[in-house]
Amino acid sequence: GENVEQHPSTLSVQEGDSAVIKCTYSDSASNYFPWYKQELGKRPQLIIDIRSNVGEKKDQRIAVTLNKTAKHFSLHITETQPEDSAVYFCAGAGSGGGADGLTFGKGTHLIIQP
Amino acid sequence: GAGVSQSPRYKVAKRGQDVALRCDPISGHVSLFWYQQALGQGPEFLTYFQNEAQLDKSGLPSDRFFAERPEGSVSTLKIQRTQQEDSAVYLCASSLSTVYEQYFGPGTRLTVT
Numbered sequence: 554g555e556n557v558e559q560h561p562s563t564l565s566v567q568e569g570d571s572a573v574i575k576c577t578y579s580d581s582a583s584n585y586f587p588w589y590k591q592e593l594g595k596r597p598q599l600i601i602d603i604r605s606n607v608g609e610k611k612d613q614r615i616a617v618t619l620n621k622t623a624k625h626f627s628l629h630i631t632e633t634q635p636e637d638s639a640v641y642f643c644a645g646a647g648s649g650g651g652a653d654g655l656t657f658g659k660g661t662h663l664i665i666q667p
Numbered sequence: 668g669a670g671v672s673q674s675p676r677y678k679v680a681k682r683g684q685d686v687a688l689r690c691d692p693i694s695g696h697v698s699l700f701w702y703q704q705a706l707g708q709g710p711e712f713l714t715y716f717q718n719e720a721q722l723d724k725s726g727l728p729s730d731r732f733f734a735e736r737p738e739g740s741v742s743t744l745k746i747q748r749t750q751q752e753d754s755a756v757y758l759c760a761s762s763l764s765t766v767y768e769q770y771f772g773p774g775t776r777l778t779v780t
Binding site for chain 2 (some may be wrong): 559583587589596597598599602604614621642644646653654655656658659660
């Protein structure tokens with residue numbers, strides 16, 4: 554089955570700086586890679602996703618890049634703000650013909666320093 | 668519109684008791700997923716429904732875990748003879764179709780004492 558590795562486990566950046574979180578996956582048949590933000594005690598929120606037919610996707614301050622050859626994808630957050638502080642999870646899926654769930658990484662605790 | 672809802676939000680069970688956790692997906696969402704999230708970890712896939720059909724139950728940790736979605740809308744995850752290792756947050760997610768764009772509910776925090 555799919556295995557998703559995520560780094561770093563904790564990331565501290567100054568407010569206004571950029572943050573990058575990286576993930577690798579094992580199953581070359583996976584074709585869908587979402588990112589979720591989870592605040593303490595809250596539900597995971599889908600913030601951006603990418604499918605394997607594109608290499609990059611942007612939504613305001615957030616972007617995701619995908620390198621299918623190397624089997625890795627990254628989340629980029631620019632101009633970080635205090636409200637970006639949360640745990641971020643990457644995930645992969647899609648190799649099971651649609652009849653499977655997401656495989657998540659272990660999460661990155663992003664801390665925005667004022 | 669209304670998001671995914673789950674009930675109860677918190678459940679305390681004594682070891683050996685049976686529990687039932689409910690998920691109300693977003694209206695019109697065909698696909699429904701259950702995940703288990705241990706403290707400090709990412710969610711782990713348990714099972715998947717498309718309408719009323721359970722298409723994948725490969726993530727259910729034991730035969731004490733059972734899920735159903737009899738009318739293709741509300742789903743129930745049942746855990747029989749709960750054990751301490753079952754303590755976790757149980758998350759439900761729904762999507763319009765298959766694995767893409769899953770939206771999560773707030774979860775049920777289960778504590779087995």
